[in-house]
Amino acid sequence: MSDKRRIGVYVCHCGGNISDYVDVEQVRDAVKDDQDVIISKNVMFACSDATQQEIIEDIEREKLDGLVVASCSPTLHLQTFKAVAQRANLNPYQYTQVNLREQCSWTHRNNMESATEKGIKLVRAGIARTRLTEPLTNIRIETKPRTLVIGAGVAGLRAALALADLGLAVFVVEKESEVGGWTKKWGKMFPNNRLGNDTIEYLLEQVKQRENITLFTDAELIEKGGNVGDFSIKIRVKEGETVSLDVGAIIVATGFDSYEPFDGEYGYGLNGVVTLPQFKEMVDKSNGSLNFNDHQVKNIAYIYCVGSRQPEDGEIENPNLYCSRYCCSAAVHTASCVADIDPNINQYHLYRDMRTYGKYEVMFENAGKKKSLFIRFDDESSPEVEVSNGALIVKVNDALDGGEEIEIGADLIVLVTGMVPRENESLTNVLKIPIGLDGFYNEIHPKLRPVETVVDGVFISGTSQGPKTLAESVTSSLSAVSKSAALLMKGYVDLEPFIAEVDTDKCVWCGECEKSCPYGAIEKVVCDTKEVATIIPALCKGGGVCIPDCPEDAIEIKGYTDQQIRSMIDALAKEVA
Amino acid sequence: MSKVNPDFVEKISGFTEFNAYACINCGSCTALCPMGIDLLPRRMFRHVMLGFEDKVLENTEEVFSCLLCKMCEENCPKEVPIVENIKSIRWYINRDIFKLGRG
Ligand SMILES: Cc1cc2nc3c(=O)[nH]c(=O)nc-3n(C[C@H](O)[C@H](O)[C@H](O)COP(=O)(O)OP(=O)(O)OC[C@H]3O[C@@H](n4cnc5c(N)ncnc54)[C@H](O)[C@@H]3O)c2cc1C
Numbered sequence A: 001m002s003d004k005r006r007i008g009v010y011v012c013h014c015g016g017n018i019s020d021y022v023d024v025e026q027v028r029d030a031v032k033d034d035q036d037v038i039i040s041k042n043v044m045f046a047c048s049d050a051t052q053q054e055i056i057e058d059i060e061r062e063k064l065d066g067l068v069v070a071s072c073s074p075t076l077h078l079q080t081f082k083a084v085a086q087r088a089n090l091n092p093y094q095y096t097q098v099n100l101r102e103q104c105s106w107t108h109r110n111n112m113e114s115a116t117e118k119g120i121k122l123v124r125a126g127i128a129r130t131r132l133t134e135p136l137t138n139i140r141i142e143t144k145p146r147t148l149v150i151g152a153g154v155a156g157l158r159a160a161l162a163l164a165d166l167g168l169a170v171f172v173v174e175k176e177s178e179v180g181g182w183t184k185k186w187g188k189m190f191p192n193n194r195l196g197n198d199t200i201e202y203l204l205e206q207v208k209q210r211e212n213i214t215l216f217t218d219a220e221l222i223e224k225g226g227n228v229g230d231f232s233i234k235i236r237v238k239e240g241e242t243v244s245l246d247v248g249a250i251i252v253a254t255g256f257d258s259y260e261p262f263d264g265e266y267g268y269g270l271n272g273v274v275t276l277p278q279f280k281e282m283v284d285k286s287n288g289s290l291n292f293n294d295h296q297v298k299n300i301a302y303i304y305c306v307g308s309r310q311p312e313d314g315e316i317e318n319p320n321l322y323c324s325r326y327c328c329s330a331a332v333h334t335a336s337c338v339a340d341i342d343p344n345i346n347q348y349h350l351y352r353d354m355r356t357y358g359k360y361e362v363m364f365e366n367a368g369k370k371k372s373l374f375i376r377f378d379d380e381s382s383p384e385v386e387v388s389n390g391a392l393i394v395k396v397n398d399a400l401d402g403g404e405e406i407e408i409g410a411d412l413i414v415l416v417t418g419m420v421p422r423e424n425e426s427l428t429n430v431l432k433i434p435i436g437l438d439g440f441y442n443e444i445h446p447k448l449r450p451v452e453t454v455v456d457g458v459f460i461s462g463t464s465q466g467p468k469t470l471a472e473s474v475t476s477s478l479s480a481v482s483k484s485a486a487l488l489m490k491g492y493v494d495l496e497p498f499i500a501e502v503d504t505d506k507c508v509w510c511g512e513c514e515k516s517c518p519y520g521a522i523e524k525v526v527c528d529t530k531e532v533a534t535i536i537p538a539l540c541k542g543g544g545v546c547i548p549d550c551p552e553d554a555i556e557i558k559g560y561t562d563q564q565i566r567s568m569i570d571a572l573a574k575e576v577a
Numbered sequence B: 001m002s003k004v005n006p007d008f009v010e011k012i013s014g015f016t017e018f019n020a021y022a023c024i025n026c027g028s029c030t031a032l033c034p035m036g037i038d039l040l041p042r043r044m045f046r047h048v049m050l051g052f053e054d055k056v057l058e059n060t061e062e063v064f065s066c067l068l069c070k071m072c073e074e075n076c077p078k079e080v081p082i083v084e085n086i087k088s089i090r091w092y093i094n095r096d097i098f099k100l101g102r103g
């Protein structure tokens, strides 16, 4: 790299988003005579087609070898301007984005002078970093056209079919001896009364017809190595055997668990107090009449939101703050099924809010038409379940009748239990995927990057991500399928080249870095008779934990070298003249 | 404390079947009533469905002050047959409480 660089700087107005609060002309002028700056310009919208073209022409005409765009967050437009550089035959890693909007104009709307000063410093830091950039190339990895699906509930089975139909081989790992998850247990399911078991039978039948799907039951994923596009995995299958496979992507579909009330929670433990899954099984199995303890059931009280939307008042440790989504709908639907079995059963629904959202509203109406009665209670006054003269009663303040305290005698009290994350610690450890505040697997962004996790190539789907209905579980699993397929059908993935690099002159192979690397990306090699550390590019994530552990200061991350960071700090610290 | 009595509504249903199960408690009926009857129809119907006989009888006067004008019914989003229901309640009170009619 020659010492002299030729850098172009573009300071964006963002149509006022930046220029209303930062004097962008002053920023442009402040840096125009900085070392190596050849062009310093203002632009109205840097991301507009015309400006992109203008930048390309400038790069080509002025033979620029570094580019700085001071505009919005790199999350929004880093890729845009990297592509601009690429189109002008400038290495995209010699581009630096300076965030003048989210980190400057939007945050300092009341003081233009200071905001402008900060803007100048940020741009100077960007220029300083750019001055020390080197051309870098992406690391290209050939992908394996195979996917691992973990969990064979409705989400996992549906994903497997879709992948197979796209021409990708699929391995499905189910830890139980039978597939189907919770859905297999259910009879009539909303919204169309199709039997849960039928849905699973159908999916399994379809799976069996596809040669490129291999199903392992009683099996578990025990090891995962490699990286996006090329994972090497180990599965424990029946009889204690293991199978090793290479797959390009992994879809997690490990589902949910049903909330288990604690002893005494709304009378749980008393004869006749059941959870929604227990009740649903009773209803599904009932034939002509609904019986409990050999008696015909006459009165049923439902208590909603058990285990969901729990208060944060400190009484419950780690309360589940979320709504479980499915339960209002499942409860009113089950109540309709009960009315179909015996219309004379009286059903009382003690609810906080009726969240039969979207099309499921109709089920709420139908339950009403079939004489279910809905009694709303306030968060502060939960129903109480008691036994009085050997019979179950529930007391509640009817918020729709001025808080009147009422007492309902019931043969059955159904606790409408929510969904909770499934216990899956060993799998979570193998996959190293993050868990959200609510305990379910976390997607990167619910709107912009659903089903993706921070581990490239590992996707989450169905209720493993959070409470969902069957239809929603399938939708999310198909979304994970399209993400996996988009990745694998291209044949390769390009990884960013921001990985560690060892200076073999400085390295004395003490082995400290090897110990610190969580990805096993460092190994010893002999280089000119000297033992030194070397980095395995496909494994290194560029996390940099090895760097401070090296006593010889021999490791750097490409694209984020110590020298670059120092030069940026210097630029930020320097007074604006 | 009021005890829910599922059998009460049967008593009311002698005239025509009492039916307010579609009610979503929106309160439009109460708001629109020209007589400004606070309990009718929404809360009164609730008392019937939950079987609070004493509450219904405590408010006999309200039941009979209704004009049967149908302002409420015309505007009920759930098409609850409000006036028929009120007539049912009257029928029950006349028969069972006032002991009117021909038995
Ligand atoms: C009482 C009740 C009634 C419901 N009624 C309806 C309804 O009427 N309509 C509707 O749309 N939805 C209904 N639902 C919701 C529906 O059951 C779920 O949306 C659906 O089951 C989610 O499917 P899933 O594949 O995500 O998870 P699951 O059904 O939980 O399947 C997950 C699978 O992964 C396996 N697994 C877990 N961990 C591992 C591991 N480490 N390795 C390998 N395999 C693993 C499990 O054994 C299981 O087979 C109801 C739910 C309940 C509780």
Ligand code: SF4
Binding pocket: A304, A305, A306, A308, A309, A322, A323, A324, A325, A326, A327, A328, A329, A353, A354, A355, A416, A418
């Ligand atoms: S869906 Fe209904 S019962 Fe379930 S948590 Fe949400 S509000 Fe409560």
Ligand code: SF4
Binding pocket: A502, A506, A507, A508, A509, A510, A511, A512, A513, A514, A532, A533, A549, A550, A551, A552, A553, A554, A555
């Ligand atoms: S810690 Fe530094 S000196 Fe030691 S082996 Fe690693 S790179 Fe070489």
Ligand code: SF4
Binding pocket: B022, B023, B024, B025, B026, B027, B028, B029, B030, B041, B042, B072, B075, B076, B077, B078, B079, B080, B082
């Ligand atoms: S207007 Fe109809 S739905 Fe609304 S409260 Fe009155 S009876 Fe119920």
Ligand code: SF4
Binding pocket: B029, B032, B033, B034, B035, B036, B037, B040, B041, B065, B066, B067, B068, B069, B070, B071, B072, B073, B082, B083
């Ligand atoms: S019919 Fe009766 S309750 Fe309804 S608006 Fe008229 S007076 Fe009021």
